[in-house]
Amino acid sequence: MSMRKNLLALALALSVTPAFAQEKTFELKISHWVPASHPLQKAMEDWGAAVEKASGGTIKYKVFPAQQLGKAKDHYNMARDGIADVTYVNPGYDPGVFPIIGAGELPFLMSDAKGGSEGLDAWYRKYAEKEMKDVKFCLAFIHSPSSFHSRTKKIVVPEDIKGLRIRPAHATMGNFVTLLGGTNVQSSAPEVRDIIERGVADGVTFPWGSLVLFGVDKVTKYHMDAPLYVTTFAFVMNKDKYNEMSDRQKKAIDDNCNTEAAGRVGEPWGKFEDAGVDKVKAEPGQEVYTLTPDQLAQWKKAAEPLVKTWADGVKAKGVDPDAAMAELKASLAKYNALTQ
Structure with missing residues (x-):
């Protein structure tokens, strides 16, 4: 009888053991x-x-x-x-x-x-x-929204990109550089300082805090303070x-x-990243500048073909680009992050 009781007790104990005790x-x-x-x-x-x-x-x-x-x-x-x-x-x-x-x-x-x-x-x-x-x-x-940083010249209007070698943050900014007459230099973020220091690239699109973290501020001088891209x-x-x-x-x-x-x-x-703006401004020899409304309008106009390029890529995936963009803007508006 005692053996039976022991077996019953063991069966009961196993039945109430938490499931995660058996988990890998x-x-x-x-x-x-x-x-x-x-x-x-x-x-x-x-x-x-x-x-x-x-x-x-x-x-x-x-x-x-x-x-x-x-x-x-x-x-x-x-x-x-x-x-x-x-x-x-x-x-x-x-x-x-x-x-x-x-x-x-x-x-x-x-x-x-x-x-x-x-x-x-x-x-x-x-x-x-x-x-x-x-x-x-x-x-x-x-x-955070970011922009251009260059070693060789101040980039104020889209025409200023012509002839420059830029390391873009991603494919879309790469397309933008090409569209504006510049040349893309591909590299990962950890390699950016080196390619600018060696003269392989003239500038980069990069967020502000990372500019300092990766030491890219040591090899650039001109910094556009505008919410160009993320x-x-x-x-x-x-x-x-x-x-x-x-x-x-x-x-x-x-x-x-x-x-x-x-x-x-x-x-x-x-x-x-946002805190990096003041860090760069505080460094000697750096020029951080904003854009006038007219200059900003020129950049927005110049960027319009990028939307079509994006739309063509999305269509190839079987997605309606107009609907997808409308949904994205609505979602960004819901979270108070749509640029006005």
Whole structure:
């Protein structure tokens, strides 16, 4: 009888054991390509910590900064292939591959990093499965509106780009430089100082805080203070790793792969970049200048063909560009980040 009681007690104990006691423990390799001193490092650590907490400690994480696991432009493929589990991607590093999210790169569209990140993310969710189908899309975000920084001459009107060699932030700005008679010099962010210092490039489109962080302020002199463009980014995850997880673990990921999380990533980075304007202004020998309304109008007019180029790329993906752009603007307006 006592043996039977023991067996019953054991069966009862097993029946009430929490499900997560049977869960596999994961350690996510989270990879990015900027220095560990960049605000993105803390954002990714905070993201990992939030997932770990939500998973009851069954999902651990380690962040690998500064291209330790692979080059900047390879980060989408790294997540796809399982070289890393979660990666930070600049879709613009692969021209033509991610045309839909490229809408966020169009000039004079977004005014604010936090709201812009939320607006972009909320809008892109319906398109991510079409465009980033090889990975699990987590969230999309932007940095603060940014502009041109040059070593050789002051860039005031579109004609000033003619003959210059510019490192563009992404494919859309690359198209803009070509349209204006300039030449593109491709490089990842960590390589920008070197190519300008060596005279391979005359200037760059870059956000302000990163200008200082990467030392690009040491090799540039003229800085346009105008909300010309933003860069779109994404966190993506290896699908196989996600699919191995329990329902509870998947929920821990999903609860940190949403529009609110996008704002949490975009906001501190935006503040970091915005603070860079005053840092550059305080440096000797730097010229930070704003544009007149007439000059700004010239830039907006010059950028109009970029919308058609974007629309053509989106049509090739089977998406209505007019509807997609209207949806994006409505989403940005909802989050108070649409440039007036």
